[in-house]
Amino acid sequence: xxxxxxxxxWVICKSGTSVKIECRSLDFQATTMFWYRQFPKQSxxxxxxxxxxxxxxxxxxxxxxxFLINHASLTLSTLTVTSAHPEDxxxxxCSARDLQAGGSVTYEQYFGPGTRLTVT
Amino acid sequence: AQKxxxxxxxxxxxxxxxxTLDCTYDTSDQSYGLFWYKQPSSGEMIFLIYQGSYDEQNxxxxxxxxxxxxxxxxxxxxxxxxxxxxxAMYFCAMRGExxxxxxxxxxxxxxxxxx
Numbered sequence: 462x463x464x465x466x467x468x469x470x471w472v473i474c475k476s477g478t479s480v481k482i483e484c485r486s487l488d489f490q491a492t493t494m495f496w497y498r499q500f501p502k503q504s505x506x507x508x509x510x511x512x513x514x515x516x517x518x519x520x521x522x523x524x525x526x527x528f529l530i531n532h533a534s535l536t537l538s539t540l541t542v543t544s545a546h547p548e549d550x551x552x553x554x555c556s557a558r559d560l561q562a563g564g565s566v567t568y569e570q571y572f573g574p575g576t577r578l579t580v581t
Numbered sequence: 582a583q584k585x586x587x588x589x590x591x592x593x594x595x596x597x598x599x600x601t602l603d604c605t606y607d608t609s610d611q612s613y614g615l616f617w618y619k620q621p622s623s624g625e626m627i628f629l630i631y632q633g634s635y636d637e638q639n640x641x642x643x644x645x646x647x648x649x650x651x652x653x654x655x656x657x658x659x660x661x662x663x664x665x666x667x668x669a670m671y672f673c674a675m676r677g678e679x680x681x682x683x684x685x686x687x688x689x690x691x692x693x694x695x696x
Contacts, residue, residue, distance in 0.1 A: 493682055504672065504686045505626075552624060558682070569616070570684060572626035 464488055465557050467573035474545055474580055481541045482576045484555030490535040491557035495570060496528075499552040511538040545580040552577050583608045583677050587687035594663045595695050601648070602658040602690045604673035610634075612678040615656040617647065620670040620689070629671075632656055660692075668694045 464487040474480050484494055492513045497505040509530050510518045517530035527549075529541040538557075542549055556570040584607040594600035606615065617629040632640045632647045640647040648657040660667055673687040 495682065495684075504688045505684075506686075507683060510682055554624070554626065556626070569628060569631065571628070572618075575624035575626075577624070 463571045465573040471577040479543045484538045486557045489559040494538040494557045497554045583685040585687035589690045591691045599661045604656045610678035614676045616674040617658045618672045663694045
């Protein structure tokens with residue numbers, strides 16, 4: 462159980478175009494999903510918290526107009542990188558919390574397999 | 582603010598031996614959770630083990646155990662009987678008391694298991 466998928470697993474796009482990445486919880490409902498960015502050989506940095514039915518909460522320094530997040534259902538959140546540039550090339554990982562495990566003391570997050578974005 | 586420090590960028594261990602990956606943390610929260618994740622080259626983050634700040638016993642999950650020393654603010658991961666498949670990046674992470682959703686990650690340790 463607790464499987465999170467991401468699509469696509471990798472994408473190459475030209476500078477100036479937009480790219481959409483999907484994050485799905487396959488066997489559980491997630492009112493909250495999280496988007497992380499990981500540069501090569503670096504740690505994960507939280508970009509934003511995606512809340513179902515409401516606006517996402519962005520971390521300091523993350524441009525909300527550039528990284529559009531939509532969480533339209535309890536199983537799907539999308540991240541759209543608008544007007545992508547080479548410096549946006551990175552590994553984007555989403556995670557989700559199981560709504561039914563809300564009482565769990567661990568508050569564990571389940572991670573997707575990641576999406577590698579390359580902007581040329 | 583929370584801070585996680587992993588001081589070992591890379592580690593080597595002989596197959597079948599035990600290895601300890603270091604993690605120290607800094608927080609003013611009274612209640613917090615500590616996690617270890619494994620990230621193989623494929624990129625997925627695999628949850629390994631959890632330790633709550635009020636847990637009196639060290640957490641164990643199969644070959645993984647967490648050496649929790651609260652006074653020293655350390656949460657080292659011990660992998661016993663290393664296997665070749667253990668070669669990966671390992672991240673220590675922490676969530677605080679007031680925002681259960683926000684995880685703070687360390688910089689990671691690259692573990693290489695030698696045959």
